[in-house]
Amino acid sequence: MSIRNPKQALYEQFAIVAKALGHPLRLEMIEHLAQGARSVEALAAKLGLPVANISQHLQALRRAGIVSAERDGKFVHYSLADDSVLSAFASVRGVAERQLAEVDRIVRGYFDARDDMRPVTRDELQTLMRDGLVTLIDVRPADEFALGHVPGAINVPLGEVRAWSGSADAVKEVVAYCRGPWCVMSFEAVAALRSLGHAARRLEDGMPEWKAAGLPVEVLA
Amino acid sequence: MSIRNPKQALYEQFAIVAKALGHPLRLEMIEHLAQGARSVEALAAKLGLPVANISQHLQALRRAGIVSAERDGKFVHYSLADDSVLSAFASVRGVAERQLAEVDRIVRGYFDARDDMRPVTRDELQTLMRDGLVTLIDVRPADEFALGHVPGAINVPLGEVRAWSGSADAVKEVVAYCRGPWCVMSFEAVAALRSLGHAARRLEDGMPEWKAAGLPVEVLA
DNA sequence: CCGTCATTCAATTATTCCATTGAATGACGG
DNA sequence: CCGTCATTCAATGGAATAATTGAATGACGG
Secondary structure, eight states: OOOOOHHHHHHHHHHHHHHHHOSHHHHHHHHHHTTSOEEHHHHHHHHTOOHHHHHHHHHHHHHTTSEEEEEETTEEEEEEOOTHHHHHHHHHHHHHHHHOHHHHHHIIIIIHHHOOSOOBOHHHHHHHHHTTOEEEEEOSOHHHHHTOBOTTOEEOOGGGHHHHHHHSOSSSEEEEEOSSTTOHHHHHHHHHHHHTTOOEEEBSSOHHHHHHTTOOOBOOO | OOOOOHHHHHHHHHHHHHHHHOSHHHHHHHHHHTTSOEEHHHHHHHHTOOHHHHHHHHHHHHHTTSEEEEEETTEEEEEEOOTHHHHHHHHHHHHHHHHOHHHHHHIIIIIHHHOOSOOBOHHHHHHHHHTTOEEEEEOSOHHHHHTOBOTTOEEOOGGGHHHHHHHSOSSSEEEEEOSSTTOHHHHHHHHHHHHTTOOEEEBSSOHHHHHHTTOOOBOOO
């Protein structure tokens, strides 16, 4: 057993954090928790996985200081413990996007087929909204919308996009957003709208990034 | 075997990157590579570990797009592949520093004992240097100093600090920096100088962060 | 083309991680 | 205080990861 100097001891701690990020399911859990606090059961339901499994992963995240838990009666609500979690996630994603050929392949094969246009930036969206030129839809489930959304957005969960499009203002372009930059729902929404003849684009990123940028968020009572 | 949707496929890729960061030794390797490109052998020597071991870790980092390799004759020089690597590292470190009690314990037990003062910020340092109020020393080994250092810094490898202090300007405060925020060398240098009666502080962060901040770097021919 | 040297590969063992299962804990509501 | 329900724990088997060893590759220098 080698002698561990303080620097190595620190690096072991840093590695615990990074290791906790090193599992696809835990990353997905982080994306969900970035929308708002969730109970173990609620998270498990969102992900369609056994509660015990999610619970164990949550504890790995908690040991790494990535999420924090708060007991409320029978429930334990988990939420992200630190703002840096999202920036770490973003940096990791950035490395993967720029350096991994496999990511490029997946994006070309799936995402580009649904939205080959440049997404709308947050700045652009603010201008377009101010001038009343677009309809902004939040295609996440209603519960996530309630926990925080872009002011002026209307909630059209993905499954209701087709039905909604009939009553939508046919003149205005639609901008859709959901949970994050690679959240499939906004891609699907844009593809569905386009197939119905609507002009539609995605917002770059999603709700957590909007919030992280310090932009206003509307919360339902 | 569950059906993998494109989002999960992407998250698996992101997890590969994070997983590659999830090992203390690989984090230390990244810190070294942040000083400049290194051959496998050189890195192994810096870390005091077998070449084959380092080679395997380098390949894990390469598969994750974190480092890139360039062949030069018999040697293969590795360097960081992406600027986001350091920001991911910094975010991970930030989470650990703020959320993990064990990090706090290590810092209190070792680092605070050597430098309980607030470190000098980069901005402060620039002012102090401009006004000629401090002597800036780079306590890294000479090879790392040669690959890039803060303009105006003089190279005093840690082992030579005591000898150097005899000839140093006794009036000016000394500011020391090395590889990064938790690099032990600058802490040791400050402790050594103080025990000799010199006023000394550390610079926050180290060379890679200085460079990442877009500040000027001097390279020896 | 042969020896040398940097690097990588292959095989081994020990360890850690992961999903699943079923049981245990702990808090609420009657 | 008892049943219910959300969560956690403990134990299992199977998979991935890590360090070590020794052999293989590939490029240079004579």
